Amino acid sequence: MKTLNFLTRTRNGRSLDWTDWLSYAYLVMGLFLMFGPVLWLVMSSFKTESALNEFPPSFLPYGQKSIAVPGEEKMKPVYRVKMPDGTTKELAELRRIGLTATLIDPARPDDLIRVNVKDREPVREFKLATENYTDLGGQIKFGTYLWNSVFITVIATILTLLFNSMAAFALSKYKFSGRSAVFLLILGTLMVPPAIVLVPNFLVISELGLLNSLWGVIWPAIATPTGVFLLRQYMLTIPDELLEAARMDNASEWQIYWRIVLPLAAPALAVLAIFSVMWRWNDFLWPLIVLSKNEKFTLQLALNAFQGDLVTQWNYLLAMTVITLLPITIVFAFLQKYITQGIASAGVK
Amino acid sequence: MKTSASTPWFFLAPNVIVIVLFTFIPIAINFYYAFTGGVNLYPTQRPGVGVENFSTLLECGSYFDPSSCRKDVFWQSIWNTAKYAIFQVSLMVLFALITAVVLNRKIMGRGFWRGVFFYPVLLSPVVVALIWKWILQRDGLLNAAMVAVDAHPVLWLAEPGWAFFWVTFVSIWAHMGFYTLILLAGLQAIPADLYEAAQLDKASPWRSLTKITLPLLMPNLLVVVVLAMIKAVQIFDEVFVLTGGGPGSATTFVVQFIYQTGFVEPVRLYGIAAAGSLMLALALVALTLLQLKLSNAEKAGERVK
Numbered sequence: 001m002k003t004l005n006f007l008t009r010t011r012n013g014r015s016l017d018w019t020d021w022l023s024y025a026y027l028v029m030g031l032f033l034m035f036g037p038v039l040w041l042v043m044s045s046f047k048t049e050s051a052l053n054e055f056p057p058s059f060l061p062y063g064q065k066s067i068a069v070p071g072e073e074k075m076k077p078v079y080r081v082k083m084p085d086g087t088t089k090e091l092a093e094l095r096r097i098g099l100t101a102t103l104i105d106p107a108r109p110d111d112l113i114r115v116n117v118k119d120r121e122p123v124r125e126f127k128l129a130t131e132n133y134t135d136l137g138g139q140i141k142f143g144t145y146l147w148n149s150v151f152i153t154v155i156a157t158i159l160t161l162l163f164n165s166m167a168a169f170a171l172s173k174y175k176f177s178g179r180s181a182v183f184l185l186i187l188g189t190l191m192v193p194p195a196i197v198l199v200p201n202f203l204v205i206s207e208l209g210l211l212n213s214l215w216g217v218i219w220p221a222i223a224t225p226t227g228v229f230l231l232r233q234y235m236l237t238i239p240d241e242l243l244e245a246a247r248m249d250n251a252s253e254w255q256i257y258w259r260i261v262l263p264l265a266a267p268a269l270a271v272l273a274i275f276s277v278m279w280r281w282n283d284f285l286w287p288l289i290v291l292s293k294n295e296k297f298t299l300q301l302a303l304n305a306f307q308g309d310l311v312t313q314w315n316y317l318l319a320m321t322v323i324t325l326l327p328i329t330i331v332f333a334f335l336q337k338y339i340t341q342g343i344a345s346a347g348v349k
Numbered sequence: 350m351k352t353s354a355s356t357p358w359f360f361l362a363p364n365v366i367v368i369v370l371f372t373f374i375p376i377a378i379n380f381y382y383a384f385t386g387g388v389n390l391y392p393t394q395r396p397g398v399g400v401e402n403f404s405t406l407l408e409c410g411s412y413f414d415p416s417s418c419r420k421d422v423f424w425q426s427i428w429n430t431a432k433y434a435i436f437q438v439s440l441m442v443l444f445a446l447i448t449a450v451v452l453n454r455k456i457m458g459r460g461f462w463r464g465v466f467f468y469p470v471l472l473s474p475v476v477v478a479l480i481w482k483w484i485l486q487r488d489g490l491l492n493a494a495m496v497a498v499d500a501h502p503v504l505w506l507a508e509p510g511w512a513f514f515w516v517t518f519v520s521i522w523a524h525m526g527f528y529t530l531i532l533l534a535g536l537q538a539i540p541a542d543l544y545e546a547a548q549l550d551k552a553s554p555w556r557s558l559t560k561i562t563l564p565l566l567m568p569n570l571l572v573v574v575v576l577a578m579i580k581a582v583q584i585f586d587e588v589f590v591l592t593g594g595g596p597g598s599a600t601t602f603v604v605q606f607i608y609q610t611g612f613v614e615p616v617r618l619y620g621i622a623a624a625g626s627l628m629l630a631l632a633l634v635a636l637t638l639l640q641l642k643l644s645n646a647e648k649a650g651e652r653v654k
Binding site for chain 2: 019023027037162164171174176185189195197198200202203204253284289303304307314317337340
């Protein structure tokens with residue numbers, strides 16, 4: 001009882017009451033429900049094709065044990081065999097014809113043993129099917145999809161940072177007629193959902209000759225209103241005296257923007273960069289319309305195309321899904337604080 | 350380069366050109382498409398048809414029975430979207446609220462727990478759909494659990510009712526963390542001394558929840574509900590990958606109808622797609638105005654207090 005009291009004591013000295021217990025129960029259930037499916041995906045992605053077809057499935061990736069047999073090129077699957085004399089032995093199977101399996105003891109490769117298939121069962125061991133990952137390059141054009149995704153994400157993010165920060169600089173550091181009109185115009189695009197301009201944007205892109213080009217995905221996405229808003233709010237806090245001092249020293253307006261304001265706005269730029277990477281990496285509907293050729297697919301489009309195949313190769317699909325969620329997970333693990341603060345302050349994701 | 354009248358425009362130009370080219374011009378063209386017919390993409394080759402696209406979409410025996418409409422899938426998708434928006438938003442906001450209240454308590458490892466609920470928000474819709482498709486498939490984890498408790502396995506995504514349930518469930522799973530975060534920020538803005546006073550008065554936890562937390566959180570709750578509504582009406586990505594709109598058209602939503610009509614069907618009816626998207630835009634404008642009105646009313650209410 002004493003230990004229980006000690007364990008449940010809280011900082012202000014009182015014990016956990018029923019609302020605390022309820023809270024922790026809720027949180028643990030949430031952990032199970034939120035992370036469980038992702039964990040299940042990762043575990044499954046390390047299973048061999050045959051292990052994926054098992055029902056009921058096992059949690060850990062188990063595969064059939066296989067060993068090298070002298071005189072055979074490939075590894076052979078291992079079975080536990082009930083011998084005619086009643087003992088059991090672990091043997092490697094060479095081949096199976098009808099109901100008869102031919103097995104061999106690797107230690108004594110000269111004796112072939114023939115048994116009924118009913119008398120043998122596979123020997124299972126913990127085995128990570130890393131070939132699901134390593135085969136991706138050869139089996140499907142994984143490298144191409146990865147490159148397309150990375151190219152779009154990196155270039156679009158750089159252009160977003162450049163264009164948005166230039167606009168934010170103009171909107172926060174100059175007084176000119178039409179300033180608030182332009183600001184409202186840019187913010188107004190927040191209310192234009194991408195689904196509304198699907199058809200006409202398709203025309204614009206095809207008129208510019210950007211269909212099936214990665215640039216057709218990049219250009220429409222870069223002028224984010226969120227970015228302009230975020231950066232403008234931050235740049236307003238940079239004192240104008242700094243800019244005036246630089247003008248005294250004959251700095252050009254571009255130098256003021258590039259050498260003074262941009263470095264000072266680095267924290268806001270970092271937040272926008274994180275957001276932009278997530279947006280572009282996860283984009284789906286617009287790339288789906290612009291990119292219809294297989295060799296232009298992003299990872300998201302490739303995943304969608306494979307899951308729609310008549311025969312889904314789940315082992316590769318799962319491995320590719322894990323790779324697709326990996327960058328986002330890494331970003332999240334290290335930059336969670338900035339992401340949640342950014343959302344709390346801008347109210348957009 | 351001295352400061353001149355044109356300097357700010359030089360800095361604005363790239364951003365503004367992109368916006369004009371890919372947002373404002375397309376909006377204008379969208380109106381043009383909506384009032385012209387034919388299957389040509391090029392505006393000059395499209396004959397004007399007046400409001401025919403709209404009347405085709407709106408022609409209906411009874412709006413409550415999609416099969417009596419000329420574009421039955423359109424009306425099916427509208428009813429699906431409405432049903433989805435109501436269920437998804439109310440359940441999601443409810444769970445986001447509970448989660449935010451729990452996370453706002455004095456708990457150990459708050460940052461970790463907040464991360465747990467927020468993580469799915471960052472996953473791409475395709476990844477979210479595949480994670481759940483793998484669990485819900487015929488020989489998947491959920492059916493293994495069903496067999497383990499001696500129940501019959503179910504084809505979760507092949508039965509209309511279940512497919513709709515799982516589409517709603519999965520989208521709540523994926524987006525709840527975002528709204529939790531907004532509500533949590535609202536909760537943290539409530540002054541702590543109110544709760545201390547309530548504790549001195551020996552108010553029950555339930556009473557301080559209904560008498561302090563909820564009334565003071567109301568402005569945030571309203572914003573969250575409308576934001577979630579705006580998102581819900583535009584649902585497409587994860588459902589498209591998870592069910593493809595099926596079985597039949599049980600989980601086909603408005604955006605998917607626009608996408609199918611304009612980009613998938615062998616005969617691409619851009620006019621119908623554009624007209625449909627304008628009607629969707631109308632609903633979104635109404636929701637946005639509602640949001641503005643609610644937040645204004647909230648401010649006015651605060652001034653009276």
